[in-house]
Amino acid sequence: MKMNKEKKEIKEYYIKRASRLSEEISVRKTRNRAFVGGELLAFCSAVAAFVAWASGGLHAPMLLLGFALIAVYAVVRRFDTANMRETEHLEALRAYYIKEKEALEGKFSSFDDGSRFADTYHAFSFDLDIFGAESLFQRISRCVTPGGSERLAARLSMLPHDKDTILARQQAITEMAEMESWRAEWNSNATANTHNSLHTHHSTLTAQPSSFLERRSTLILANLIILGFFASVTLAFVGVVPSSVPTLWAVIQLGAVIGATSSSLKRISAGGEKLLRGLRGYIPLVRLADDAGFKSRLLLSLQQELKGDANALEAFGELRRILDGYDRRGNILGMVLFNILFMSDFFLVRRYHKWYDRYADCVERWLDALSEIDALVSMSTFIYNHPDTTMPKIAEGDKVVYEARGLRHPFLGDDAVSNDFMVCDRNYYIITGANMAGKSTFLRAIGVNYVLAMAGMSVFATDMTVGVFNLFTSMRTTDDLQHGISYFNAELLRLKQLLGSVNENPPCTLIILDEILKGTNSLDKLNGSRMFLEAVSSLPVSGVIATHDLELSRMADASERFHNHCFEIELGESVTYSYKITPGVAKNQNATYLLKRILNGE
Numbered sequence: 323m324k325m326n327k328e329k330k331e332i333k334e335y336y337i338k339r340a341s342r343l344s345e346e347i348s349v350r351k352t353r354n355r356a357f358v359g360g361e362l363l364a365f366c367s368a369v370a371a372f373v374a375w376a377s378g379g380l381h382a383p384m385l386l387l388g389f390a391l392i393a394v395y396a397v398v399r400r401f402d403t404a405n406m407r408e409t410e411h412l413e414a415l416r417a418y419y420i421k422e423k424e425a426l427e428g429k430f431s432s433f434d435d436g437s438r439f440a441d442t443y444h445a446f447s448f449d450l451d452i453f454g455a456e457s458l459f460q461r462i463s464r465c466v467t468p469g470g471s472e473r474l475a476a477r478l479s480m481l482p483h484d485k486d487t488i489l490a491r492q493q494a495i496t497e498m499a500e501m502e503s504w505r506a507e508w509n510s511n512a513t514a515n516t517h518n519s520l521h522t523h524h525s526t527l528t529a530q531p532s533s534f535l536e537r538r539s540t541l542i543l544a545n546l547i548i549l550g551f552f553a554s555v556t557l558a559f560v561g562v563v564p565s566s567v568p569t570l571w572a573v574i575q576l577g578a579v580i581g582a583t584s585s586s587l588k589r590i591s592a593g594g595e596k597l598l599r600g601l602r603g604y605i606p607l608v609r610l611a612d613d614a615g616f617k618s619r620l621l622l623s624l625q626q627e628l629k630g631d632a633n634a635l636e637a638f639g640e641l642r643r644i645l646d647g648y649d650r651r652g653n654i655l656g657m658v659l660f661n662i663l664f665m666s667d668f669f670l671v672r673r674y675h676k677w678y679d680r681y682a683d684c685v686e687r688w689l690d691a692l693s694e695i696d697a698l699v700s701m702s703t704f705i706y707n708h709p710d711t712t713m714p715k716i717a718e719g720d721k722v723v724y725e726a727r728g729l730r731h732p733f734l735g736d737d738a739v740s741n742d743f744m745v746c747d748r749n750y751y752i753i754t755g756a757n758m759a760g761k762s763t764f765l766r767a768i769g770v771n772y773v774l775a776m777a778g779m780s781v782f783a784t785d786m787t788v789g790v791f792n793l794f795t796s797m798r799t800t801d802d803l804q805h806g807i808s809y810f811n812a813e814l815l816r817l818k819q820l821l822g823s824v825n826e827n828p829p830c831t832l833i834i835l836d837e838i839l840k841g842t843n844s845l846d847k848l849n850g851s852r853m854f855l856e857a858v859s860s861l862p863v864s865g866v867i868a869t870h871d872l873e874l875s876r877m878a879d880a881s882e883r884f885h886n887h888c889f890e891i892e893l894g895e896s897v898t899y900s901y902k903i904t905p906g907v908a909k910n911q912n913a914t915y916l917l918k919r920i921l922n923g924e
Contacts, residue, residue: 328709328710329426329707329708329709329710332426332706332709333423333426333427336419336420336422336423336426337419337423339506340419340420340423343412343413343416343419344416346412347412347413347416350408350412351409354402354405354406354409357398357402357405360398361395361399361402364391364392364394364395365391365395367391368388368391368392368395371384371388371391372384372385372388375388375565385559392659411510414510414511415506415507415510417510418509418510421433422703425461425707426707430460433460433461433463433464434459434460434463434465435457435459435460436452436453436457436459436460436471436474436475437453437454437455439452439453439475439479440453440454441453441479443819444479445792445793445794445795446479446769446773446793446794447479449766449795449796449798449836450766450769450773450795450797451733452478452479452770452773453475453478453479458478458732458733458770458774459474459475459478461732461733462474462478462701462703462704463700464509464699464700464703465697465699465700466508466509466603466607467604467689467692467693469689469690469692469693469696470692470693470697470699470700471696471697472693473693473694473697474696474697474700474701477697477777478777481773481776481790481792482776482790485716485718485790487778488716488775488776488778488790489716490619490778491698491701491777492713492778492779493618493619493620494618494619494621494698494702495698495701495702495705495778495779496618496702496705496713497616497617497618497621498621498699498702499702499703501614501702502706504610505702507606507610508607508610508696508699509703511603511606535582535586535668535671535672544665544668547575547578547665548663548664548665551568551571551572551662554567554568554571555568572662575661575665576658576661576662579661579666579667580667583668583671586671587667601638601641602641602642602645604638604688604689605638605641607692607695607696608634608638608688608692609635609638611624611625611628611691611692611695612625612628612635620698621695621698624694625691627687627688627690627691628688628691628692630684632684634688637677637681637684640673641677643673644670644673644674644677647666647670647673648670651666651667701777701778701779704779705779705780710736711779711780711782711783712780712781712783712785712786713781714775714780714781714783714786714787714788715786715787715788716775716788716789716790717787717788717789717790719789720790720830721747721789721791721829721830722746722791722831722832722864723745723746723788723789723791724743724744724745724768724772724787724788724832724864725744725745725785725787725788726741726742726743726785726786727783727784728740728741728783729741729743729767729768729782729786730767730782730783731763731764731766731767731770731782732767732771732774732782738782739760739900739901739902740783740784741764741767741901741902741903743764743768743887743903745768745832745864746864747830747864748830748859748862748863748864748883749864749883749884749885750859750864750866750877750883750885751865751867751884751885751886752867752869752874752875752877752878752884752885752886753765753866753867753868753869753887753889753903754869754870754871754872754874754875754887754888754889754907754908755868755888755889755891755908756889756891756897756908756910756911756912757911757912757916758899759889759908759912760889760899760901760903761836761889762797762836762868763901764889764903765797765834765836765866766797767782768866769793769795769834771783771786772793772832775788776788776790791831791832792823792824792830792832793831793832793834794820794824794831794832794833794834795833795835795836796813796820796834796835796836796838797835797836798836799812799816799840809840810839810842813838813839813840817838817854820833820858821858824858824862825861828862829862830863830864831861831863831864832863832864833863833864833865833866834865834866834867835865835868836868837868837869837870838850838851838854838867838869839854844871848871848873848874851867851869851871851874852877855867855884856877859881859883872907872908875907886905886906886907887903887905888903888904888905888907888908889901889902889903889904889908890909890910891908891910891912892910893910893912897912897916
């Protein structure tokens with residue numbers, strides 16, 4: 323795959339970043355082994371101290387030493403956890419740069435292909451390879467949230483109806499494309515995409531705390547029980563009561579806490595824990611969005627959604643602390659210890675529901691803002707990786723305007739042949755040419771670049787001006803034997819769908835057709851194609867139509883709104899394809915020529 327100079331520089335940058343991150347990861351892993359050894363030593367020493375205290379020798383020193391070693395264990399554990407999280411973050415960041423390097427090499431298998439969004443009946447996405455393997459979506463998507471993937475799919479399949487929306491997206495994407503380090507940090511949080519839709523978890527959450535745990539009197543009682551435990555430990559320490567008293571108190575207190583909170587914790591785990599676990603992956607995204615120095619209007623409005631009256635960063639910070647409490651419950655030793663010392667499960671339940679009552683109604687708004695930012699990150703990463711693209715101009719008015727110089731198909735990379743082309747409002751362009759001459763690829767280049775332009779992204783052309791209009795294509799009709807629909811019938815249904823779309827979606831539409839009525843004989847096909855084009859020419863429609871039927875080009879003789887263009891080939895010892903579009907009608911065909919060579923054994 324050929325690569326221009328600017329792309330090579332970007333690729334080299336990605337390689338260098340991945341290499342430096344590998345070195346940092348190696349250092350972090352060495353530290354991790356030291357921390358694990360320290361934790362094991364502190365824990366075993368603490369157990370030995372408590373055993374010595376319980377056996378009756380050196381009461382005070384052993385008890386103090388045991389608590390001191392527990393504190394040491396907690397500190398080392400905290401450093402270890404922070405080191406592991408940073409190591410995971412660096413590994414994710416390295417994986418991001420490796421994947422981006424592969425994307426520049428034309429390898430996209432590690433990215434989401436968006437197959438779930440594919441729709442054979444869509445106005446244009448199926449024909450233009452917007453979704454599926456090696457699709458436009460797969461080349462663009464770097465989304466780390468399910469909502470971001472959905473937003474990106476919508477941007478590539480639902481065209482906007484106003485110029486201001488497109489310009490706002492252009493400004494946001496252009497700004498974000500320059501924020502390479504920030505985007506890398508965002509994309510390194512891909513673990514968030516392993517969670518199901520948090521909108522679902524939020525809407526199904528019904529767990530409620532018991533009225534007993536909500537009471538103020540219960541809170542006072544819990545604090546008195548904790549004070550009583552520490553008082554019994556103090557009295558045992560000075561020898562006023564035997565050591566069995568705080569031990570018995572601890573057992574009773576532990577049982578009471580578990581008994582009082584178990585049903586609430588089960589209800590929370592049925593829905594709330596899923597919400598919390600899912601949201602955890604969004605916490606670093608909220609922090610990144612909150613800290614970003616955005617300037618464009620769209621990005622500032624999204625940032626404000628997260629910074630409103632209910633601040634998402636503060637809410638998610640509190641949520642992280644609640645999540646840490648849930649994590650400690652997974653450690654049996656930690657759960658027992660903290661319930662004995664601080665009745666942690668009791669306060670965890672109260673803290674969670676206090677958070678839920680205050681912030682639950684804001685979660686969906688925050689997720690919508692993060693999803694939009696996520697989609698914009700993907701689109702800006704794509705244009706950063708393609709510095710040879712151009713931001714299109716958006717024309718005023720409600721007519722079909724499509725003027726492009728150096729237009730090429732995004733999927734062909736630096737091997738693509740560029741063409742100049744213009745579509746005027748309510749004009750039709752009949753394109754003829756031999757098989758494999760480039761007609762279908764050119765039609766898709768027109769369509770895909772228009773989709774990119776409407777999404778607010780740069781296009782694969784040296785210059786482009788487009789209006790805001792509807793798009794409908796018919797290029798890849800298939801039969802549906804399961805429902806008794808033949809190929810020819812499927813073509814008719816697609817053309818019927820086209821007419822319905824034109825009438826239902828004013829003010830104007832560009833149609834792109836590749837061989838009208840392929841499923842019938844030549845004369846019937848010619849007459850039907852001519853009749854169809856004459857009919858749509860009375861509607862607010864412009865069209866680009868590829869055909870092998872040279873007779874269809876005669877429509878240009880009858881109407882100045884019809885124009886002929888072609889992809890010509892040269893026949894000699896071999897077939898030469900220029901892939902350049904020129905005015906006129908194709909003269910050379912290659913089917914007979916190529917078949918003759920096959921029959922001659924060439």
